[in-house]
Amino acid sequence: MKEYKPGDIRNFAIVGHASSGKTMLSEAMLEAAGVINRMGSIAAGSTVSDYHDNEQHRQISVSASLMHLEWLGKKFNILDCPGYADFISEGLGALRVGDFALIAIHANHGVGVGTDAVWKYATEDGIPKMIVLNAFDKEETDFEKTLAQIREHFGERVFPMTIPVNPGPGFNQVLDVPRNEIITYATDKSGKFTAAKATGEWAERVEDLHKQLIELIAESDDALMEKFFDKGGLSEEEWRAGIHTAIQKQVFTPLFVTSAENNIGVARLMDIIAKYGSSPVDRAKVKGVDGDGNPIEVSLDDPDPVLYIFKTMSEAQFGELSFFRIYAGAVKFGSELYNTDRRSTEKIGQIYLLNGKTRTSVPSLSAGDIGAVVKLKDTHTGNTLCSPRRLVSLPKVDYPKPNIHASLRSAVKGEEDKIASGLAALHHEDPTFLYMVDSELRQTIVSAQGELHLEVIAERLRKRYNVHVDLIEPRVRYRETIKTKGDSKYPPQKTDRRCRTIRRSLDAHRTQAAGYGPGVPSVPCGPKCGSRLRAVSGKGRHEGLRGRYPRRLPGGRCEGRFLRRQDASGGFQRYRLSDCRILCLQRIFHGGAANAARADPHGGNPHSGRLHGQSDGGSFQPAREDPGDGHGWRLPTHQGARAGKGTLPLLEHPPLTHWWPRRTRRRIQPLRRNAPRS
Ligand SMILES: Nc1nc2c(ncn2[C@@H]2O[C@H](COP(=O)(O)OP(=O)(O)OP(=O)(O)O)[C@@H](O)[C@H]2O)c(=O)[nH]1
Ligand SMILES: [Mg+2]
DSSP states (O other): OOOOOGGGEEEEEEEESTTSSHHHHHHHHHHHTTSSSSOOOTTTTOOSSOOSHHHHHHTSOOSOEEEEEEETTEEEEEEEOOOSGGGHHHHHHHHHHOSEEEEEEETTTBSOHHHHHHHHHHHHHTOOEEEEEEOTTSTTOOHHHHHHHHHHHHOTTEEESEEESSOSTTOOEEEETTTTEEEEEOTTSSOOEEEEEOOHHHHHHHHHHHHHHHHHHHHTOHHHHHHHHHHSSOOHHHHHHHHHHHHHTTSSEEEEEOBGGGTBSHHHHHHHHHHHSOOGGGGOEEEEEETTSOEEEEETTOSSOEEEEEEEEEETTTEEEEEEEEEESEEETTOEEEETTTTEEEEOOOEEEEETTEEEEESEEETTOEEEEEOOSSOOTTOEEEOTTSOEEOOOOOOOOOOEEEEEEESSTTOHHHHHHHHHHHHHHOTTOEEEEETTTTEEEEEESSHHHHHHHHHHHHHHHOOOEEEEOOOOOOEEOBOOOOOBOOOOOOOOTTTOOOOOOOTTSEEOOOSSSTTOOOEEOOTTTTTTOEEEEOSSSOEEEEOSSOEEOGGGOEEOEEEEEEOTTSOEEEEEEOSOEEOOOOOOOOOSHHHHHTOOTTOOOGGGTOOTTOOSTTOOOOOSSOOOOSOEEEOOOOTTOOOOEEEOOEESSOOOOOOOOOOOSSOOOOSSTTSOOO
């Protein structure tokens, strides 16, 4: 394999709004360079870049693809990125390792939301941008109007390097400003072209534009500017020498017109990229931190290797494929590198150059290049691999937070483990996808960038891990709070022996979902409300409530109790009780014949269902702490147990406090056997 010096490598990401022709542009480049014999098409799902099933049947790009070719002695590493915002993580990773961004804009549609976004990301990454205005073979394109719109968005310094001569169906000629020529492309999609001097009206136009171009180039450098003023222009040699710097400094943003579908205008674009495009040498030093967290610089000519993993992908037959860019040193098959993020050593396996799914194995790659390696043990997107002699960690890409959530439902029992490992692998592959098991909702919540993203994730999970999952709407995590004070009644009722729960009615207390979900009306608690709460005696501390899901939150706030209330559909819902203050539950009860019979006059073990100091079922002890607010509540009485009186100071909106969470030994069972469990 040919070795390329860093100066001969062109790493770039093709980014832009959805369906602007990025994939076709990369296909046209591969065809022009002779990597493929015939251009594939999106409709037939035969492009090199979009080779995954989910890309072919949706006819959109879903993941970034790496391709390479040689043009004018330079190696192009092309990263074709998806345009849909749902898959933005792919574009962000590619922009991070690219030396410039090729931003595709559809000639009919102009600048889209996606165009603005990638422009912003490329600017944040500090890489130059080039614009490709694509699809001039379409009807009703208006070059001047679209150029004006682009300039409105990205500034007046967007400069057309080529102009469509015969836009519309049959488009095959462009005016080439640097060369003052009209380029005529072959209509066989080979990308071949012939050049002729511009004549007539086109000659005047190109001359004018050529002057403007030279002026822009002169602005990039003081010495050139002086020459420009001295001589009234620049020689071809001078302006050609300055064009690279001008693009690097973004004195102007070059714009090219193409029809990627027909491979028109692409070859000259590749010429400009090969001659004047950014190479790794233009960003020879990158910042990172060493093993102690001190800032350091990694230089292209450092001998110790530093690799940044910008993408990982699990492939059938191959296992995990990690895409990397080398920022220093060289990487060789069989070498050992240290993963500073995972603090583990990785042995480098087969190294590949990729063209979509076609892999070419190479023994090594040197600084500046991009490749992929298989089967790293514990290396994920965003990790840095380096020599154990010099530890380096490169800054990670700042991925956007997910903005859509769904609940993942397993359709087949027993697949939970497979689903869990699949979700973990997918998260490591795509950091913009997150998941969690919500113990409150008892649902697995998956979060992603958009609906399409969620669908693709679920599809990957099904296909790759062979599991049966559906996406459903997640439940809403409401909060209950107690809004008013009131007396409570304790209707005599049978108490489930297993629960030993005091059925305590909170129907006098109105509850309201607090702050979660819009417009949830106040719901009075039904008679069963609070049936999971019970009074216990703490050992010499407080008496408090015990429940099934106690959770103490930081800052002294305690949440985690559930009120049970019947919703409109008749089912029972339980939401955490929050924003209320429960000082202490003072009375101690047993709520049933069974408990009463087992009452322990000496009290002690709260887990037994008998409470400290309790002498018989249904009786009570006076409060240790009585807030004295006069709001007593009646004890449940049955089977001869005495009625008692306690105080349940459930106050309004309080800053809150403790309640002493203790785990019940057994899970409290639902009281109504037939009641659906939420
Ligand atoms: N007429 C015409 N159609 C084009 C051209 N380039 C792309 N298309 C069509 O536009 C559609 C989208 O093209 P893609 O190359 O997939 O666009 P993309 O930007 O890669 O799309 P995403 O990656 O999904 O964002 C396909 O149907 C292409 O055939 C072009 O130059 N002329
Ligand atoms: Mg695409």
